[in-house]
Amino acid sequence: MMIFQSYLGVILNYAIRSLLFFALLCYNILIKTILMLRATGFVLKKTNIGDFDVGYCFFTKKYGKINLTARSVKKPLSKLAGQLEPPSLVNFIFSPAGNGGILTTALAKKSFLKIRRDFDKLNIYLNWCSLIYDFTFEKQKDDKIWHLLKSHTQMLCQKNPLITNVLFVNAFLNTLGFNLISDRCVNCQKLFATKTLVSHDFAKGGFVCSECLNKKSNLVSWELFEIIQMLHTNAKDLSNDKYFIALVLKNYSSLIMFWQCYLKYIKNFY
Numbered sequence: 001m002m003i004f005q006s007y008l009g010v011i012l013n014y015a016i017r018s019l020l021f022f023a024l025l026c027y028n029i030l031i032k033t034i035l036m037l038r039a040t041g042f043v044l045k046k047t048n049i050g051d052f053d054v055g056y057c058f059f060t061k062k063y064g065k066i067n068l069t070a071r072s073v074k075k076p077l078s079k080l081a082g083q084l085e086p087p088s089l090v091n092f093i094f095s096p097a098g099n100g101g102i103l104t105t106a107l108a109k110k111s112f113l114k115i116r117r118d119f120d121k122l123n124i125y126l127n128w129c130s131l132i133y134d135f136t137f138e139k140q141k142d143d144k145i146w147h148l149l150k151s152h153t154q155m156l157c158q159k160n161p162l163i164t165n166v167l168f169v170n171a172f173l174n175t176l177g178f179n180l181i182s183d184r185c186v187n188c189q190k191l192f193a194t195k196t197l198v199s200h201d202f203a204k205g206g207f208v209c210s211e212c213l214n215k216k217s218n219l220v221s222w223e224l225f226e227i228i229q230m231l232h233t234n235a236k237d238l239s240n241d242k243y244f245i246a247l248v249l250k251n252y253s254s255l256i257m258f259w260q261c262y263l264k265y266i267k268n269f270y
């Protein structure tokens with residue numbers, strides 16, 4: 001009887017310990033699962049961390065801009081890296097930690113092969129990514145920027161890359177609230193005539209008429225100014241407007257240079 005009781009005690013003890021261990025395991029798995037977050041986003045920037053890790057900055061619909069670390073992603077057997085190549089739209093899972101988090105799983109949802117295989121299109125796309133990286137704040141959800149990037153990435157696959165780029169930059173400036181005033185002189189408030197020569201005044205947020213201009217270095221050609229005025233009035237229908245397309249293709253480089261100059265100016269406010 002004594003021996004039977006001692007056996008029963010050992011079995012009970014063992015059963016209780018196993019049960020406790022199992023409960024602890026379930027608790028750990030549950031906590032980890034609860035803390036894991038899912039999101040969909042575009043990779044804006046990659047940064048090497050040490051020999052094997054890579055930092056990925058994503059722009060997501062849910063969280064805006066977030067920075068995540070992918071551990072051991074540069075090791076030859078890593079499956080993550082291939083899923084995270086721009087311009088892919090990626091579904092991913094991460095565990096938040098500190099200001100960022102650890103990327104655990106990633107799966108490319110859409111690869112946009114027409115952009116990936118075209119050097120000029122890819123360059124334009126990467127430029128959009130660095131614009132969004134420079135002009136958005138971390139963990140601030142922004143539906144407008146999200147839709148802008150998503151719709152224009154789709155458009156970049158199908159349409160002329162230069163026209164798409166111009167429409168994107170204009171819409172991006174508009175979304176940020178930094179579009180220059182182009183219907184009237186920012187100095188004397190007089191409405192502009194069509195095909196007029198103006199100069200830009202970034203500090204005043206627009207253009208200055210020929211009567212008010214004093215610095216010749218800021219002159220903007222009337223064709224360039226006409227493009228900007230068209231963009232500000234009917235940006236939605238311009239991708240099929242033959243006159244607009246011809247004007248942009250003729251003045252593309254100077255328009256991009258003008259915007260680069262302006263973006264450099266507004267970067268001071270970030």
Ligand SMILES: [Zn+2]
Nearest residue numbers: 185188209212
């Ligand atoms: Zn004026």
